[in-house]
Amino acid sequence: MAMPALPEGLVIIIKRECETCRMVVPVIEQLNNGSLPVTVYVQDDPAFPESLAPIHDADLSISWHHDIETVPTVLRIENGVEVARTVGWVRDEWQRVTGQTDLGPNLSAFRPGCGSLSVDPDLVDELRVRFGATTLSARRVDIAEAEDEFEAMFDRGWTDGLPVVPPTEQRVMRMLTGTTRQPTDVVAIVPPDLVEITVEKVAINAVMAGCKPEYLPWVIAGLEAVCNDTFNIHGVLATTMPVGPVIVCNGPGTRAIGMNSGMNVFGQGNRANLTIGRAIQLIIRNIGGGRPGEVDRATHGNPGKLSFCFAEDEIGSPWSTLAESRGLSRTVDAVTVFPGEGPRCVVDQLARDPESLTNTFAACLRTLHNPKSVLAFDAIVVMGPEHARVYAEAGWDRERVLEEIHARLQIPGSELIRGAGGIAEGVPERLNGVTLPKFRPGGLLLVHAGGGAGLFSAIIGGWANGDVGSQPVTKEVLP
Amino acid sequence: MTSSMNRVVLDPTNERRASTVERVGRPESLRGLTVGLLDISKARGDVFIDRLEERLSEMGADVKRYKKPTFTKPAPVDLRHEISINCQVVIEALAD
Numbered sequence: 001m002a003m004p005a006l007p008e009g010l011v012i013i014i015k016r017e018c019e020t021c022r023m024v025v026p027v028i029e030q031l032n033n034g035s036l037p038v039t040v041y042v043q044d045d046p047a048f049p050e051s052l053a054p055i056h057d058a059d060l061s062i063s064w065h066h067d068i069e070t071v072p073t074v075l076r077i078e079n080g081v082e083v084a085r086t087v088g089w090v091r092d093e094w095q096r097v098t099g100q101t102d103l104g105p106n107l108s109a110f111r112p113g114c115g116s117l118s119v120d121p122d123l124v125d126e127l128r129v130r131f132g133a134t135t136l137s138a139r140r141v142d143i144a145e146a147e148d149e150f151e152a153m154f155d156r157g158w159t160d161g162l163p164v165v166p167p168t169e170q171r172v173m174r175m176l177t178g179t180t181r182q183p184t185d186v187v188a189i190v191p192p193d194l195v196e197i198t199v200e201k202v203a204i205n206a207v208m209a210g211c212k213p214e215y216l217p218w219v220i221a222g223l224e225a226v227c228n229d230t231f232n233i234h235g236v237l238a239t240t241m242p243v244g245p246v247i248v249c250n251g252p253g254t255r256a257i258g259m260n261s262g263m264n265v266f267g268q269g270n271r272a273n274l275t276i277g278r279a280i281q282l283i284i285r286n287i288g289g290g291r292p293g294e295v296d297r298a299t300h301g302n303p304g305k306l307s308f309c310f311a312e313d314e315i316g317s318p319w320s321t322l323a324e325s326r327g328l329s330r331t332v333d334a335v336t337v338f339p340g341e342g343p344r345c346v347v348d349q350l351a352r353d354p355e356s357l358t359n360t361f362a363a364c365l366r367t368l369h370n371p372k373s374v375l376a377f378d379a380i381v382v383m384g385p386e387h388a389r390v391y392a393e394a395g396w397d398r399e400r401v402l403e404e405i406h407a408r409l410q411i412p413g414s415e416l417i418r419g420a421g422g423i424a425e426g427v428p429e430r431l432n433g434v435t436l437p438k439f440r441p442g443g444l445l446l447v448h449a450g451g452g453a454g455l456f457s458a459i460i461g462g463w464a465n466g467d468v469g470s471q472p473v474t475k476e477v478l479p
Numbered sequence: 480m481t482s483s484m485n486r487v488v489l490d491p492t493n494e495r496r497a498s499t500v501e502r503v504g505r506p507e508s509l510r511g512l513t514v515g516l517l518d519i520s521k522a523r524g525d526v527f528i529d530r531l532e533e534r535l536s537e538m539g540a541d542v543k544r545y546k547k548p549t550f551t552k553p554a555p556v557d558l559r560h561e562i563s564i565n566c567q568v569v570i571e572a573l574a575d
Contacts, residue, residue: 139490149486158491167489195493204491235551286491468549
């Protein structure tokens with residue numbers, strides 16, 4: 001919609017609901033008797049005030065297009081151009097803008113105005129669509145009157161099996177306020193179909209996932225982190241193994257958007273954790289074309305393929321953060337993506353010294369995927385606060401904990417070769433005399449998270465690692 | 480908000496339509512044709528492909544072997560191109 005022109009002279013925008021507007025009616029009447037023509041636009045009551053023959057700004061187009069944030073606002077228009085403006089009631093300012101003196105002699109010199117209806121939080125999203133709709137380019141899908149909109153989205157194959165929020169233009173425009181990036185910016189090329197995705201399409205899927213606008217930069221960063229040859233989301237999607245993108249979030253922004261890093265950290269109940277990961281998976285489906293039973297060939301999958309996203313507990317951690325260990329400052333926001341299966345629990349309620357506890361971690365990690373599998377898979381150890389305290393009290397830092405676990409996972413080839421232990425799975429016979437590590441260097445990631453009570457931790461097993469598979473990727477979250 | 484505004488949603492998909500490509504006709508015989516065998520690099524895929532090579536050679540086909548660098552990623556563009564210019568038929572051996 002083109003910007004509506006304003007008449008020459010003085011233009012005054014008011015609403016009846018505003019006490020300051022009611023107070024200045026005699027002043028406007030005073031101006032109406034002056035030399036300049038006066039036009040009054042009223043936002044709410046079309047008859048207010050009758051003495052001034054107001055024009056009703058019923059659809060708020062005058063207020064929206066002329067950036068009216070406060071009522072009353074006085075504009076002076078000369079040759080179709082705004083040359084002066086004042087808001088609220090400040091006598092000196094009104095006299096400057098109108099060029100008249102002795103305005104409102106019985107009024108106090110100053111009274112603040114009220115919020116314009118055009119910036120009312122309950123209306124602003126609708127107005128953004130009404131007046132700015134042409135900025136979005138996605139195809140509009142009209143849902144028939146007889147269709148239930150939630151069922152319609154299931155029917156079109158747009159969901160992950162749970163209902164999604166209908167991505168109306170209004171909701172998508174609101175979502176886009178969460179980023180400074182333009183809707184047309186390309187964020188990534190999404191496998192498996194290798195399709196460019198714009199910020200607009202990210203926002204549409206983020207709405208469907210249930211995100212708030214402030215989560216959008218996290219969704220964008222997560223998407224950038226998975227859509228590249230290093231992380232290889234194509235393989236993570238296509239594999240028969242039960243993995244999906246696990247997203248570990250770091251930085252002060254995790255607390256600002258209310259992410260969970262504590263009790264029930266992998267579980268239900270936190271909107272940011274659940275919807276950020278879900279949005280990324282919806283994008284793989286809807287933009288990348290990656291659907292279960294098609295390119296996704298998982299034998300079992302895991303429930304985390306709906307969303308597996310959480311924050312590190314940095315405040316309570318005795319250690320540097322995961323993002324710091326990967327080269328970023330703890331003052332920036334970041335996501336680290338990892339191809340992971342569901343979490344498994346490590347129980348040790350008796351260890352009070354770090355050696356004993358490390359023995360438990362090593363023994364549990366040894367079984368990852370198969371006790372005889374070595375070097376092929378990475379893992380994240382998610383250390384619960386009560387376990388981390390044992391290390392903190394002993395003065396072990398992040399590096400020491402990981403070194404000590406690695407040291408306990410150097411395994412003689414005789415235990416690993418095919419047939420050893422009565423298990424056909426294993427490494428070739430030629431490795432019989434060699435000692436092999438369970439994990440490659442850097443193959444263990446350490447994160448501090450979980451509730452304050454419980455001598456438990458968790459292990460998240462990975463997928464084919466290295467250049468032939470997937471590497472964890474860390475990306476900064478930018479506004 | 481009016482209810483009608485809620486009835487229009489934005490398409491979350493890539494809005495692409497798959498193009499239809501005609502399949503090459505099935506050859507009457509493999510004799511004299513070049514058959515590419517693509518090993519995706521999964522364990523024991525070679526066992527299957529070795530046997531296929533034997534059988535195809537017996538049938539008079541000229542067999543060429545190819546291998547993806549890793550089973551976790553799509554075949555590189557150059558490899559796909561090489562197969563397409565050298566072979567009339569291709570067999571890709573999946574594992575699992």
